Amino acid sequence: MSAKGNKISIIGAGFVGSTTAFALMTSGLTCEIVIVDINKDKAEGEAMDLSDGISFVRPIEVTAGEYADTKDSDIVIITAGVGQKPGQTRLDCISKNLAVFKTIVPKIVKFSPNSILLVVSNPVDILTYITYKISGFPSNRVIGSGTVLDTSRFKYLLSKHFEIDARNVHTYIMGEHGDSEIATWSLTSIAGMNVDEYCNICTRKCSGEMKFDIYEEVKNSASIIIKKKGATYYAIALAIKRIVEAILSNENSILTVSSLLKGEYGIKDIYMGVPSIVGRNGVKKILGVKLSEDENMKLFESSKVLKSVIEESKI
Structure with missing residues (x-):
């Protein structure tokens, strides 16, 4: 399958989200990447930085946007949330990230009801389960980065x-x-x-x-x-x-x-x-x-x- 028509949205422009955008941009797998973050300046800065290198890769559009701009994504990658700090286990992150996901998942579902949701935020197994429950999607279309x-x-x-x-x-x-x-x-x-x-x-x-x-x-x-x-x-x-x-x-x-x-x-x-x-x-x-x-x-x-x-x- 060619990259033509494939659209990927990334929720979260932190270290993982921005590095993922770079990896996907250089892969030739998609023709459009949309980055969404609560910190709009950060998302825009990442999109601008990536776009400056577009002449070195296959044709692709990289933009920062709102949830409405993720409309009809093939895959939505969720990297948003509170990251693991030194001395913490991944399970220690659960309570704060639960609140985050209750906010973002319904917005994703609203604009991309036929997408595949790929959860990366930790604790990934718990948050993938939460995403499955909140989204109402069939389980095959809600997956986590797992192991x-x-x-x-x-x-x-x-x-x-x-x-x-x-x-x-x-x-x-x-x-x-x-x-x-x-x-x-x-x-x-x-x-x-x-x-x-x-x-x-x-x-x-x-x-x-x-x-x-x-x-x-x-x-x-x-x-x-x-x-x-x-x-x-x-x-x-x-x-x-x-x-x-x-x-x-x-x-x-x-x-x-x-x-x-x-x-x-x-x-x-x-x-x-x-x-x-x-x-x-x-x-x-x-x-x-x-x-x-x-x-x-x-x-x-x-x-x-x-x-x-x-x-x-x-x-």
Whole structure:
């Protein structure tokens, strides 16, 4: 599918929103990007800065606007909200962002009733569930960035350990985009071999300690980056671009987006990052991949963490 006619709106012109706009502008996936922010000057400044480089990319229009200007968007990306601060977990952001979403989601729905809503703001699983409830959209058209970035971090760290191309590492991080996420070691494969088999033909150690250290680094990566530079935005922008690409190109790609579970893995009525087939209409199918008994248990525990937050928030 060509970029002709594809319109993407980004709600929120902060670090993540503006970097996402840049990633999408250079991707050639869309012909129009609209940026909306409560700080109109910030949105206009970002649009002007991006527009100055239009002669270097495929034809595209980048503008700042009001919600009315997002009318008939194919995808609306929500990055607005209160960001995670040093020392906070993603779940700590919930109360303030709940109020924000109750304001912005109805406006999005009013002007783009046939769009796909892609939620990125944290805590992403909870806010995707909130967006689903407020919007009234079918669940396939409300998705979150989930653990797409976490999975990329996992692949990157494994590629460093084994000194191979990260694209040749096949695995998932599943569950909450946060502290209860799980690494699916039982599904991790390289060159058609599971990770333990691959260890037998390489010179790298593959102890339980190595697995624990890599998982901990994946889980804590965002907190470390936030502590060092204040925010994370480059890698998540690339993850968003990847999800948008799968949607607009109708790829039917398997990505660990945050999807509404309806009994898969014994879990219902919660959004979590799980392997899902993503195409032009959003989530086409959730895949019930075979996990180890321990991983299944941890995934269920992750869902309980998210459910408890929803119950406490009285969503």
